[in-house]
Amino acid sequence: MVEAVLYLDPPPHSWRTRRINVSPEANFAVVELDREHYAETHERGATSLPPEYAAAIERLRMVCFDRIWLEGYSGSLAWGSGNYRVTLYVPYPHEGETAEALRAAEVEDDYSKLEDLASRLTLPVDDWLAPGERLLRRGVDFQTRPGTFLRFLRAKAASLDLRLNGRAVPEGVWIRPQLSKVGKLNRSAFPENYTDQPDRWSDAPPQTGLLRPLETRVRRGDHSKHALPTDLRRLGARPRVDCPCGFRGAFGGYGVAEHEAHHQLWSIGLRVPKTVPWEFGNLAVVTTQSSVAWRRLAAQLARAPKRENHYDFASWEVGDRPEPSSTNRRALLLRHGEYAVGYLVAADLARHRRWDLESDVYAGEDTTVRPSIDLIWVAAVHRGRGVGGALVSALAQDFGCAVADVSWSDPVSNAGQRLARRISPGGIWVH
Numbered sequence: 375m376v377e378a379v380l381y382l383d384p385p386p387h388s389w390r391t392r393r394i395n396v397s398p399e400a401n402f403a404v405v406e407l408d409r410e411h412y413a414e415t416h417e418r419g420a421t422s423l424p425p426e427y428a429a430a431i432e433r434l435r436m437v438c439f440d441r442i443w444l445e446g447y448s449g450s451l452a453w454g455s456g457n458y459r460v461t462l463y464v465p466y467p468h469e470g471e472t473a474e475a476l477r478a479a480e481v482e483d484d485y486s487k488l489e490d491l492a493s494r495l496t497l498p499v500d501d502w503l504a505p506g507e508r509l510l511r512r513g514v515d516f517q518t519r520p521g522t523f524l525r526f527l528r529a530k531a532a533s534l535d536l537r538l539n540g541r542a543v544p545e546g547v548w549i550r551p552q553l554s555k556v557g558k559l560n561r562s563a564f565p566e567n568y569t570d571q572p573d574r575w576s577d578a579p580p581q582t583g584l585l586r587p588l589e590t591r592v593r594r595g596d597h598s599k600h601a602l603p604t605d606l607r608r609l610g611a612r613p614r615v616d617c618p619c620g621f622r623g624a625f626g627g628y629g630v631a632e633h634e635a636h637h638q639l640w641s642i643g644l645r646v647p648k649t650v651p652w653e654f655g656n657l658a659v660v661t662t663q664s665s666v667a668w669r670r671l672a673a674q675l676a677r678a679p680k681r682e683n684h685y686d687f688a689s690w691e692v693g694d695r696p697e698p699s700s701t702n703r704r705a706l707l708l709r710h711g712e713y714a715v716g717y718l719v720a721a722d723l724a725r726h727r728r729w730d731l732e733s734d735v736y737a738g739e740d741t742t743v744r745p746s747i748d749l750i751w752v753a754a755v756h757r758g759r760g761v762g763g764a765l766v767s768a769l770a771q772d773f774g775c776a777v778a779d780v781s782w783s784d785p786v787s788n789a790g791q792r793l794a795r796r797i798s799p800g801g802i803w804v805h
């Protein structure tokens with residue numbers, strides 16, 4: 375909706391023309407009759423508004439207030455007095471009708487449209503605050519959020535000297551309106567003020583039908599009524615002190631939340647962020663010249679083996695910007711579903727030795743440039759399924775050599791030795 379202007383006097387329009395401006399706000403529309411310049415130049419406008427006109431406007435204004443308030447708006451609304459401007463705050467979608475009702479009142483002295491609109495928008499507060507305990511249901515008795523509705527009812531009840539005893543629940547609002555002590559005193563002291571508001575609450579018949587559920591905390595207490603004390607003893611079992619994910623102090627103390635996060639990474643891998651443009655395939659070769667999203671993904675994955683193997687240094691650094699690497703350092707990342715589950719970091723190096731795995735003997739020097747594994751890691755739940763071997767094969771294939779020509783970082787971990795033995799039983803190159 376955009377701001378609309380309705381002219382009340384025939385054209386040509388000038389600054390003297392009476393007009394109604396309708397401007398949209400977030401929680402309501404402002405409908406304003408501007409008769410300032412008209413009032414200054416016409417005798418009729420100079421006097422105050424006719425009492426019926428003013429009363430009809432005031433009634434509609436209050437009815438609209440209640441509606442806007444009930445929708446959850448808690449800000450203040452202000453309007454001027456006098457007869458130059460008439461400002462109404464109107465809930466959607468009644469701004470058009472309101473403008474028309476104001477026009478009829480202003481131009482035709484017909485106040486019935488204002489009266490009619492006010493009657494239709496009047497909320498059934500009297501019904502809501504009728505005596506008796508009951509559930510006012512959301513979607514049936516009211517539409518707004520139960521908490522907002524209860525706040526509204528409390529304020530209305532207070533203005534009528536009622537005590538509400540209400541509680542908001544997901545399906546609605548439980549209430550039991552009763553006359554407050556002050557209300558009883560006022561009524562007995564000034565009965566003449568209450569002739570149009572009879573006391574419906576004091577002698578209301580006792581409650582029948584649906585009963586309010588007990589407070590949650592009371593019910594919780596009931597679940598333990600007559601319970602026997604639980605037997606507590608000591609048992610000589612010895613679960614792990616440290617977790618296989620590499621986290622020390624994993625099961626107690628301050629680190630448990632951090633451990634759980636880390637353990638998840640170690641166990642099922644790293645969820646690939648949406649910022650990483652991994653649109654195709656399940657293997658990514660990240661280099662030091664890749665975009666920061668890729669470099670960061672590799673660095674996050676590098677945290678898993680760092681803990682597990684108790685390394686001091688991370689095997690991949692994000693770096694400030696894409697920069698070439700003299701050794702062609704790269705990270706092979708393997709994806710499975712939403713997760714990165716495999717990680718191999720390698721560089722091309724030219725100083726190797728031969729290691730006979732059976733006899734544990736190191737042989738001569740070698741200066742061939744070989745793809746050299748710095749670190750290989752597979753998420754725990756995917757181990758023993760050839761994932762590591764596949765990564766080593768990919769490294770060799772990418773470089774253009776045989777798997778047996780790949781060089782391994784020394785010292786090779788136990789898991790790395792098992793893998794190397796399987797891939798290259800005769801012995802491996804180490805650097």
Ligand SMILES: [Zn+2]
Pocket residue numbers: 617618619620621624633636637
């Ligand atoms: Zn763990």
